[in-house]
Amino acid sequence: MRYLTWRAWLLRLERLWRSSLQWRTVAISVALCTVAVGVIGLVMSYSINTNLFNSRVNDALAASERSNIAAQVRFDAAQQSSSLDLETAMSAASNAAIQASLTPAGTEIAILRTPGQSGPRIPVDLTTRGLDPETTISPELRESVESSSDGRQYWQSVSLDRDDGGVDPGIVVGSLLDVPTSGQYELYLVYNLSDTQQVLSFVQGTLWLGLSSLVVLIGAVTFTVVRLIVAPVRLAAETSEKLAAGQLEVRIPERGEDVIATLARSFNGMADSLQKQITKLAALSQVQQRFVSDVSHELRTPLTTIRLAGDVLYDQRDTFPPATARTTELLHTQVQRFELLLADLLEMSRYDAGAVDMEVEPTNLVRLVEDAIDSVQTLSASKGTELRLDAPGGYFQADVDSRRIRRILQNLLANAIDHGEGRPIVVYVDSNATAVAIAVRDYGIGMTSAAMERVFDRFWRADPSRQRSTGGTGLGLAISLEDAALHGGWLEVWSAPGEGSCFRLTLPRVRGTVITESPLELPPVEAATKEDADV
Structure with missing residues (x-):
């Protein structure tokens, strides 16, 4: 003692x-x-x-x-x-x-x-x-x-x-x-x-x-x-x-004419300038948010009309000539993509304005991962890609917004299917006393180091010439990164050309906890090799 x-x-x-x-x-x-x-x-x-x-x-x-x-x-x-x-x-x-x-x-x-x-x-x-x-x-x-x-x-x-x-x-x-x-x-x-x-x-x-x-x-x-x-x-x-x-x-009180008083005056002048700039930026942000909200609101009515008309044409495409039928299919696809883009833009505007709310509740992340895998089964079947889940057991439950985490997983799985070259995709889930980690590992084309530095940028694609099966808007990973940061977590990437990619999401088990390490390696050490995946 x-x-x-x-x-x-x-x-x-x-x-x-x-x-x-x-x-x-x-x-x-x-x-x-x-x-x-x-x-x-x-x-x-x-x-x-x-x-x-x-x-x-x-x-x-x-x-x-x-x-x-x-x-x-x-x-x-x-x-x-x-x-x-x-x-x-x-x-x-x-x-x-x-x-x-x-x-x-x-x-x-x-x-x-x-x-x-x-x-x-x-x-x-x-x-x-x-x-x-x-x-x-x-x-x-x-x-x-x-x-x-x-x-x-x-x-x-x-x-x-x-x-x-x-x-x-x-x-x-x-x-x-x-x-x-x-x-x-x-x-x-x-x-x-x-x-x-x-x-x-x-x-x-x-x-x-x-x-x-x-x-x-x-x-x-x-x-x-x-x-x-x-x-x-x-x-x-x-x-x-x-x-x-x-x-x-x-502000700092200004007294006298010495060096300390000069420092106070300089500091107060800097504070005045910062206040003006911040107030101006806040006003611009509000204007931007209002503009995006107004535009999205105004676009929804004609977009709904266009979608309804497009659906009628799409349902009757078999009665049209081949060229008209193909045009109808393109119209239907692009209207759907436009709806997704409009929703993603609204979500990004909420993040930019700091007006995002979370509905946090204790959630079993293994069940959440299973739901996300089920939601992309049709897409993976069309590409001939097998989805595997590796969850050895442990804590797993965490305080998260299940809707946002499910959206992150769906984005990661869709990207892995698009770039996985039909090879198996492995999803790892592991946890410790303070954090939960989810890793999505594919064995596709991979990315260069320059591409990894920009993979979370808005509207950026690693290879614009590649045909995407999901018809994404280019905002999926940017929104996923914001969702992870909103939970106080990390979203990190590893990739190598010809060896595939791995995205790792690490979240605190209790909201407000500062995490210092992830329960999973990047990429996970249990990950199968490319040859094993081919077999």
Whole structure:
């Protein structure tokens, strides 16, 4: 559950990143500023740390030098007195060294006899209470101090244990002392740098707090500036969406004389021009629709009279001379074709005017395909063409306008019979959870790629010289394409010269569903080969 929650947050952030220019700009600005401020903070922190530490080391070396001189003076003064008490001299030298360091509260001292010298260890080694030379003073530092012959000082960073279990930073400075009658001793001063560390921590904390506040301030300033810029762009986008939705009267408010105001004026001018053009085109479309409707209405009356008269002549054609009888047959055929053409033109005018209504109901497409096949059986029998149905089973039922889908199938079957060269025609029906597909496959003459590009154009035929059995108007495939689009589906074609053609109709099972794939291949992989069709 925790993983899903984090994943949901990540998806939400990703969606916000893609959709919001404002937040993306602020995020990029804050990220770059954070990197820049971080680099500056690291450089400044390192510089402050180094300078503060070096300053403290220099102070410690100066204090140690004073302490060494004061201790050596004490030993030299004890040697010149009448009674040489080295223990007393050691104590006096220690006090003098502490006082000369000028930091008695934070300084510990150790005076140790250099090992490897002959004679007794007099005076004995002296160390501040609580200081363990074995753990605080490293062997490497002692070796460096022992080998010194010119009074040089050596220092080393150490960690000092506190009573509460914590650790403080510190440095140890070592130098040589010459004790009368006893030999060479080493003076070590241990300085606690906890106060310096506290100062450094305070300075770094203040520095990082200031830099963090700077990043937040930059983010707020960027957010405000970007919002001032993005807000007019967002308003323009919303206005564009309203214009696209048909609200042609919306406009962008014009304020000021800056670039945004110029953009608003230009956009409003473009919207005014579009509104005028769309209104003009809508008026022309209405005029066109009214003209087609009026013409079709006016043509129906004389056409009905001509058809009735033609039917009378057609029924009596056997009593006419051969030439007159043939003329009567041509008149009857062309009147029928003219009626079909008039009906198709009316249908196309409805599509052009956007005045098409659908009567959608759940329909079993296999039954619909069977009805369409039955309606062209007479035509297929006259051409000697066998019609096959391949429906393996599945969902099949879909929300469609059965009249329009039946019209599409009849057009596809009639075209397949006309161009199928008498070979079998296979109709495939298959479906999945979201879509239903119907494919009409023939093994006739086929089409070239150039012909496939124009096959859905109005009044276009692949081969005008071929004799058509159906007497079509040239609008069948164009209307079929519009019917498929009206259902939210696809009507696609595959063809190859000498291999036949295949038209595939894909429809959503539920109206309004967006389909992304078809249940059938184009052409279907189960399709029989040309040789199988011939057999």
